[in-house]
Amino acid sequence: MSTLCLYPECQPFTNTHIAVSPLHSIYVEQCGNPHGVPVIFLHGGPGSGCNPGQRRFFDPEHYHIILFDQRGCGRSQPPGETSNNTTADLVADIETIRQHLNINRWHVFGGSWGSTLALAYANSHAGRVISLTLRGLFLSRQHEIAWFLGQVALFFPEAWQQLLVPVPASHQENVLDYYATLVFDADTSISVPAAIRWNAFESSIMSLIPKADSNEVNGAVELARARVQIHYIQHLCFVDGEQMLREAANQLRAIPTTIVQGRYDMVCPPQTAWELSQALPQATLIMVPDAGHSAMEPGTCQALLNATEQYKQL
Template sequence: MKALFPEIRPYMTTMLPVLDGHQLYVECSGTQSGIPVLVIHGGPGAGCSDKMRRFFDPERYNIIVFDQRGAGRSTPHASIEHNTPSHILDDIEVLRKHLGISRWVLFGGSFGATLALLYAQQFSKHVCGLILRGVFLGRQQDLDWLYKNGAGRFFPEEWQLFLEPLQSNDKANVIDQYYQILQGDNDLARVAAAKAWARWEAANSSFRPNQSSKDYFTATHVALALSCISSHYFKNKCFLDENQILDNIAKIADIPGHIVHGRYDMVCPPEQAYILSEHWPLAKLNIVREGGHSAFDNAMLDALICVTNDFAKQLGAPETEA
């Protein structure tokens, strides 16, 4: 079973100005002349952790991590203004040009996988490969699974806790009700709702109960960004046409990809990964038997590091001696 690569420090960090008054936290680690890989976090609004740079051999990869608009260390914090997938794709292009990169690998999980697919479909000439984990296609049925009539049947006690901040007896429109609280003026209610939203996300993420994951997600700074930005996206159906990603899959037909998905992913059921692989012949699908949604489940972590090592070989970076 493979483990994360050892802790490393970035060789560069910066705040990158983009349009509409947003600034993005960006860091680069590993080897500057290595294979460029862009880490695209999920949520929306979850932000990056230091562990995310450790999925890659630092002697073979140039590891680029950034916090999307409103997330993590980017500013303004938790902002939903000018915050859509189109804005984020434009930001990624600004970042690519800023770093002088011609082509890169995209490493995206959950909503980060959504963004990686959207970027590759729009800017295919700049993508040499995709590594996707916990695929989220952004369809109505995918939202309904987590926020209406799916995951709550597996975690009924957590679902009741998730519903507690809502004042209405109408549970059919949970996302809209959360959005109203999170964009309201009552700061105490906003924080309570943010933590409940984040707790629900954490409860569904790991194959086994994981207190450190729950602590990370429910910390006020992370919870506010995650809940405000996610509810904004989900209220607007992720700003995507229904089935948009699958309808445009021909645009990435020539791009190689690896899809790693947990068999017991309760955030994004594996049907999404399977149907994506059926539409995308160059993608290799690995449904991990003891995996959940989290990249840090032991079996998921092992599978992802195997993929990053294999991709490095495919792209001409030989394995370094221990």
């Protein structure tokens, strides 16, 4: 594929909810070719959910495309639920989906938080992975969190000040915990506006060229997303990023891997992608020179499409 062209929109040929615990039921959809080569898409966030545009990174004639909303996200039930919701639970859910669909091996594609989850899954189940496509690498190490929740203000002082609006001066050294008290408040007149403001902060630093804000805001969706994300960040996403790098170096060297990273990614800076590429000599690192964090920026989108085209040969 030489020019940017997402695949045409496609509709799921089936969707369902799978009970993965007494509390959680996850939404799973299947698109493309039911007899094709399986690929699972792991969405970001944590907390975001999948959307129709994400199906379009894959040739629907070649791939059996599987997307799901992680626990507490999107159409999964109950929305915003953080109990029994850890990275280990999500890795187990991916395996539950694979077994439910009677899939032996599949391609794994994840961006941002989805790249973390993809690595966690591959480290635990390397034999099930045909290839890895990873965008906007994030390993939830303390310095990565410190960048996102503080140091990024060096580049986005306006966005940072907007995030601080409801935070008393006495709490501005720990914005994360203060927002947790707001978004987990039972009073939606407190929790929903805080969730909207929290999510708007990340959205405002996603792209190299800022995009216009959407006028459509669903308070319940925003609240569920913020609750899941804050829950994960408060626990460093339930992973040890340094250990994940060591495990990847030991277990994933035989897996074809493409790492796509925006040079000016302000959510997940490029150092982490570079470190993973050093741990995986077989990996191809594509540093997109004119992109931020969003998967839909032209150079990043093109690189991701090229990867899914290349892996059709496997």
